[in-house]
Amino acid sequence: MKTDLNVVTLILTLLIFGCPLPAIVMAFKIDERTLAEWLDKAGEHARRVQDHLVCQGQLDLGQVQADELWCRSQRGVVWVATAISVASRLLLWGSVASGRTEAMIAEVVQHVHRAARLQSPILWATDGFATWKGQILRFFRSTVLSGRPGRPRLVEWAELHIVQVVKRTYGQRIERRLAFGDLFEALHMIEVTQGKRGTVNTAFVERLNATLRTWLPALTRRSRHAGTDAQRLERRFFLTAVAYNFVRPHRSLRVQVDGRWVERTPGMVAGLTDHPWTIEELLRFQVPPLHTAA
Structure with a gap:
């Protein structure tokens, strides 16, 4: 890359945690197109890291909350769908699209399905967007063999x-409802993941989205640093997502061990790593190549 690794790491660290791009250009005298190329490469790498570490089908997710947020780009409004595991605060996946589409929701649900341990208990909490329920029921199914010829039942x-x-626009009314499954079991999982005062809500994923807006200026609704397009915004999103999962400790996840507080990241709580990463560790992490059949 013809640039010292320490400089690249420092600049990417500043960009990941919300430093505006023009400030980096002025401070380091590096062309904006060069920085964009670094972000694209690092973001694509971060997407592979997220897919390899999180979406391996070994996680007991418990309660999963999902939501969408939108922002303005130079080419119109862009939507971002996200999903988070409440117990570990692990950001499971995100998808960027030019509209609030079914394909965007399907991509998120599919990757959460890949991350979840087979047949493990899972509670989904979403807003009133009906596509979430349809896609969840589509992917979280298993085949039942009957011994008869033909396609097995799902x-x-x-x-x-x-x-x-469901948030109503009139009267400040919030409706909480069971869309599928057993209400008693759903309330029990909420108590396990949120505590005795827990309730049906999407507060954790909304708090995550607020963090993403802080770290990623392009997600701010009124910003002078709007993203150029959905593809580039998605790369930057995954770079921020992996930093959220593995680099920066979460205040609500710290525990007291032998009289001292131990800081933990969502990746540590989920059992995916045993220490907070540095940005250099993230950049140097080697994702095993995909094995394809000959």
């Missing part, structure tokens, strides 16, 4: 539950 997971939080 049945939803026995421990799958879906709750919805």
